[in-house]
Amino acid sequence: MSIVLETRNIDKSFYQPEKTKILKGVNMQIDKGSFVSVVGKSGCGKSTLLYILSTMDTDYEGGLYLENDLLTGKTGIELAAVRNEKIGFVFQFHYLLNEFSALKNVMLPALKQGKLSHKEVEQKAYEVLKSLDMGDFAMQNAAKLSGGQKQRVAIARALINDPLIIMGDEPTGNLDKKNSQMVFEIFKDLAQVKKQTILVVTHDPEFAQASDRIIEMADGQIVI
Amino acid sequence: MNFLLNVNIAVALLKSRKKQTIIAAVGVMFSITMFITLLGFMNGLNAMLDSLILNRTPHIRLYNELKPAGKQPIEISLNSNHTMHVIQSVKPSSKSLNIRNYQSVLSSVLADERVLGTSPKLSVQVIYNVGPTDMAGVVNGVDLQKEMDLFFFKDYVPEGNPIWAEQIPNSIILGKVAAEKMMAKVGDMITVSGPTGEQLSMKVVGFFQSGIQDFDKVQSYTSLETAQKLMGKNSQYITDLQIKLKDLQAAPQMAKEYAMKYDVDAIDLQTANSQFETGTKIRSIISYAVGITLLIVAGFGIYNILNMMIYEKMDTIAILKATGFSGPDVRMIFLFIAMFIGLSGALLGLVFGFALSSLVDLVPFNVPALPTVTSLPVDYNPKFYIIGAIFGTITSYFAGYFPSRKASQIDPVQIIRGK
Numbered sequence: 260m261s262i263v264l265e266t267r268n269i270d271k272s273f274y275q276p277e278k279t280k281i282l283k284g285v286n287m288q289i290d291k292g293s294f295v296s297v298v299g300k301s302g303c304g305k306s307t308l309l310y311i312l313s314t315m316d317t318d319y320e321g322g323l324y325l326e327n328d329l330l331t332g333k334t335g336i337e338l339a340a341v342r343n344e345k346i347g348f349v350f351q352f353h354y355l356l357n358e359f360s361a362l363k364n365v366m367l368p369a370l371k372q373g374k375l376s377h378k379e380v381e382q383k384a385y386e387v388l389k390s391l392d393m394g395d396f397a398m399q400n401a402a403k404l405s406g407g408q409k410q411r412v413a414i415a416r417a418l419i420n421d422p423l424i425i426m427g428d429e430p431t432g433n434l435d436k437k438n439s440q441m442v443f444e445i446f447k448d449l450a451q452v453k454k455q456t457i458l459v460v461t462h463d464p465e466f467a468q469a470s471d472r473i474i475e476m477a478d479g480q481i482v483i
Numbered sequence: 484m485n486f487l488l489n490v491n492i493a494v495a496l497l498k499s500r501k502k503q504t505i506i507a508a509v510g511v512m513f514s515i516t517m518f519i520t521l522l523g524f525m526n527g528l529n530a531m532l533d534s535l536i537l538n539r540t541p542h543i544r545l546y547n548e549l550k551p552a553g554k555q556p557i558e559i560s561l562n563s564n565h566t567m568h569v570i571q572s573v574k575p576s577s578k579s580l581n582i583r584n585y586q587s588v589l590s591s592v593l594a595d596e597r598v599l600g601t602s603p604k605l606s607v608q609v610i611y612n613v614g615p616t617d618m619a620g621v622v623n624g625v626d627l628q629k630e631m632d633l634f635f636f637k638d639y640v641p642e643g644n645p646i647w648a649e650q651i652p653n654s655i656i657l658g659k660v661a662a663e664k665m666m667a668k669v670g671d672m673i674t675v676s677g678p679t680g681e682q683l684s685m686k687v688v689g690f691f692q693s694g695i696q697d698f699d700k701v702q703s704y705t706s707l708e709t710a711q712k713l714m715g716k717n718s719q720y721i722t723d724l725q726i727k728l729k730d731l732q733a734a735p736q737m738a739k740e741y742a743m744k745y746d747v748d749a750i751d752l753q754t755a756n757s758q759f760e761t762g763t764k765i766r767s768i769i770s771y772a773v774g775i776t777l778l779i780v781a782g783f784g785i786y787n788i789l790n791m792m793i794y795e796k797m798d799t800i801a802i803l804k805a806t807g808f809s810g811p812d813v814r815m816i817f818l819f820i821a822m823f824i825g826l827s828g829a830l831l832g833l834v835f836g837f838a839l840s841s842l843v844d845l846v847p848f849n850v851p852a853l854p855t856v857t858s859l860p861v862d863y864n865p866k867f868y869i870i871g872a873i874f875g876t877i878t879s880y881f882a883g884y885f886p887s888r889k890a891s892q893i894d895p896v897q898i899i900r901g902k
Contacts, residue, residue, distance in 0.1 A: 306900065310896045310899075310900070313805070315804070315805060315894075315895050315896045315899075316896045335809060335810050336809040336810070336811065339804065339807050339808060339809035339810075339812075340807060340809070342805065342806065342807045343806060343807020343808075344807070348805050348806070350805075350899055352798075352899075354798055354801065354802035354805075354899070355802075356492075356495070356799055356802070357499070358495035358496060358498065358499045359495060367488075367492075367803075367806060368806040368807055370488045371485070371488060371806070371807050371808055371812075372807070373485060373488075416806065428899070
């Protein structure tokens, strides 16, 4: 199995209010097609690690590799392109643009990538929404959707560019039981049927149990 | 593609804040409107006040002045460092005031490419004989056709036709105030004595009114021939050659050049009316200063709405960055918003500025000195519209620059983790 994501000795410190080392020499590898959960107590550094992996946080020491390509030290513009093409995000909060329809929200990253024509992007976005049972709501304004629907649109947005890896930061954290279950099913389906590489930070033990691999963190280090 | 997408997002953000967008654009519109109107009016006023002087004043006047010789003979003969001389009570030498060799000077000046036209003049000191009393005056013999072509003479003759002075022998266009004193009407005969004592009966064919009382009391106009007759001189006798140039700014330089070349006195308009440019300049500076201040205030309006929008749309910026929009993309989006507000405001401002200028132009305004002016003067020079548009663009660019730079530097991690 090939390795999609790898970290080598990642250290990170916060300097406010005083210097605290939050990550201490994190080494990990994520295999292609695996569904990985990162668990741990609050403050153990799991979210911090995720944002470093997502390339949005560049203030760390060590090396980050995506498909054996060193991402550490690349410029903001290069990293933006990497995020656009290769990484999909699902956050605790949906972060949809209220000014746009559900469909347009899904289309944005693909339009930004610019590989497909507007028509093709529209087609593809609709397909993705349909696969998440959101086809009927494609033209709805994002602000008018329910919480669960919003999160499904956010997942569709993460999927639109066929990313190498999907990262989730507590993707069910803001949802009720029923909707959590549904999002959970979507992730499971993506991992098992579509062989999508997934990395999720979660508090939810049930969610973690369903994944292929659980990484447990404590005090800025990987325990298991 | 990328650009269009960014514009697309910018438009969506603008739509979500319609009211503020409109208010900010109206701010820009108002400032450009006032800028255009103010400059148009100020410059119209400047042009009007300038024309008070410019219309009737030659750019360069060639003439001979009575003055002492520049070098006294003794200076030439005792040209040594070891001698000195004292001459007391130097007096001007007597010389004829006419321009010598007038015909060749005239053809030489007319051959100069920088010259628009010339008009000869002969000023004669006269005495109007009004019944038992006499009144001093000056009769200017001019080529009336040229005077009308170059110096708008017709505008200053409210009654009668200037060309009659050319056609009717021994006729005069009498200063308005002098005419009132003599109780002379058009068609009346008056008696005028020239400097040589020659008396002439002249027919009044019109009135001259410059609006300046002292001037209209003394100055009258007639044809060159009649003036030469009053003077008792031949047809070559001309005291002034008035020159109008294509470019007024060249006058001081050319006046010096002509004085040397033709051995005459030459005075340019700038030297003769040194206060003339000062007022114009100061009025221009004031109107530009007020206009640009208005624009800067409008710029702060754009700056405010953009800053507000960025605070409100932190989430949007964060997610755009998370999904692959780079800092420059985000900056382009917000800069576009600023430019959209600025340019739409500027465009409306140009239209409303023109409309308001036209309204100002309708306000009745009468100046005795400028009979052709009937309403407030407005200058529709496209220059002001271009400057307004350029300044509007620059102001909105800078008003957008700093907020959009801030937006591009927003760290998505802080926003997303903050939730």
